[in-house]
Amino acid sequence: MTSLRSRWLLLIAALCAGLGGFWLARQLDRGAPQLASGTWLPQSKVVGEFQLSDTSGRAFTRNDLQGAPTLVFFGFTHCPDVCPTTLAKLAQVRRRAAVAGLRVLFISVDPQRDTPAPLAVYVHAFDPQFQGLTGDPRTIAGLAANFGVAVNRVELPGGDYTMDHSAVVFLLDDSAHIVAVFTPPFEVVALSADLSRAAPWLGAGRHSAT
Secondary structure (H helix, E strand, O other): OHHHHHHHHHHHHHHHHHHHHHHHHHHHHOOOOOOOOEEEEEEEEEOOOOEEEEOOOOEEEHHHHOOOOEEEEEEOOOOOOHHHHHHHHHHHHHHHOOOOOOEEEEEEOOOOOOOHHHHHHHHHHHOOOOEEEEOOHHHHHHHHHHHOOOEEEEEOHHHOEEEEEOOOEEEEOOOOEEEEEEOOOOOHHHHHHHHHHHHHHOOOOOOOEO
């Protein structure tokens, strides 16, 4: 009797596992998660090759984007409002979203002032796990163009300057493909929920590059 009951329990467990796998496959086959606060790209876009420096002064290339999902934001440490507000929210999102290994990468559009040391102090003030990149201005300009980020230096009275840039958060899968974009206003709860919803689509090979 016990043996028969055990076989039935194993059969039911196998059936449940099979139905769960079928449901997940059907969800993935639909092609895209439904996002409330962003846009899932119809086709993912591969990030171009580049070489910049992280906050330790080590080289950081496209290969370093692979292996885990990443949120990317372009900005600069002298930004008066948009950048600090966005990074503060992304720090909360990284902790709340159910996305294994989620990283946040801040790419400076002001390498003249944002050398590795001050950039490290800046990004780690929001979250010690944040990564910052800086480097050659032409490389940064090319990478920004690859992402579709507009950047413009604006001269100010007295010889100072500021940087105008697109305030967009990009979601990369673990193969360094841009799969979704988020634009202001950024809401922590909505963005966290969207990322958790997108998690099954962030593994390797889910999307083909354009």
